[in-house]
Amino acid sequence: MMEKRGQLLGIGVGPGDPELLTLKALRLLKAAPVVAYFVAKGKRGNAFGIIEPHLDDAQIRLPLVYPVTTEALEPPLSYEAIIADFYDTASAVIGGHLEAGRDVAVVCEGDPFFYGSYMYLHDRLADRFPVEVVPGVCSMLGGAAVLRTPLVYRNQSLSVLSGVMSEDELRGKLAQTDAAVIMKLGRNFAKVRRVLDELGLADRALYVERATMANQRIVPLAEVDPMASPYFSLLVVPGRKWRG
C-alpha cells in the first residue's frame, strides 16, 4: 500500500505584528510536523520570529538559508542561476519530508502569493503533492493601515510596482495609475524619489519602514536617507480622496 504523502502548506504570517497571524495559519502551524522558513545568512528569519513562540520542541525547524541576497556578483556567477539552484535543493528537501508523509508548513512574510519566496517552491512541488495556501495580510495593506491612508476609492486603479524597475518604466506606470504602492525600495529609493518629484507625486507619497513591526518608522519623504532605506520599507501613493 502506498504511504500517505504529506501536505505542503504555504502559510502567510502577515507583515510583522504577531497579532495579524490568522487563526487558520496558527491552527495549521501548530499541527505541522515540519516548519520551514526562509532566512538570510546569519539572521533569525523575520517570518520565523513571528511564529516561533507558537511552536513546540517536537516540531522540526527547517531553515532555508538564501545563498545570496542582493550583493553584486562577478561573472560567471549569476544571481538567477544560484537562486534557482537553491530553490531546487530546498524543494528536494521538502519533497523528502512530504514523500515520508510529513506535512511541511512553509511560513512566509505577508502573503505567500504576493512576491513571496514560497511561490518558487510551490511552482516546483504543487503538481506532485497536496497543497493548501493560507493567505496573509500583505505588507501593502499593513502599510496603508499604519499610514492611516485609504488606498483606492470607487473606480480608481491601483498599481503595485517594484522599485527595481528602470526609471522609465516607473515613470510610465506611475503616470497612468490613480494610486500606487512601491515595494523593494532599498538602494532604489533615490531613483523612485526622483520619479515622484518629476511627476508631482512626492507630496502625496507616504513612506513606512517595517510596517506593523515593533520597530516600525513612519518618516516624511524628505527625511528618508536614500542610502539607508531598509529592506522592509514601502511607499504608498494613495488615490485622490473622494468624499462619499
Ligand SMILES: C[S@@+](CC[C@H](N)C(=O)[O-])C[C@H]1O[C@@H](n2cnc3c(N)ncnc32)[C@H](O)[C@@H]1O
Ligand atoms: C519579497 S517581498 C515580500 C512581500 C510579502 N510577501 C507581502 O505579502 O507583503 C519584500 C518586500 O515587501 C515589502 N515589505 C514586506 N514587509 C514589509 C513591512 N512590514 N513593512 C514595509 N514593507 C514591507 C518591502 O517592500 C520588501 O522589499
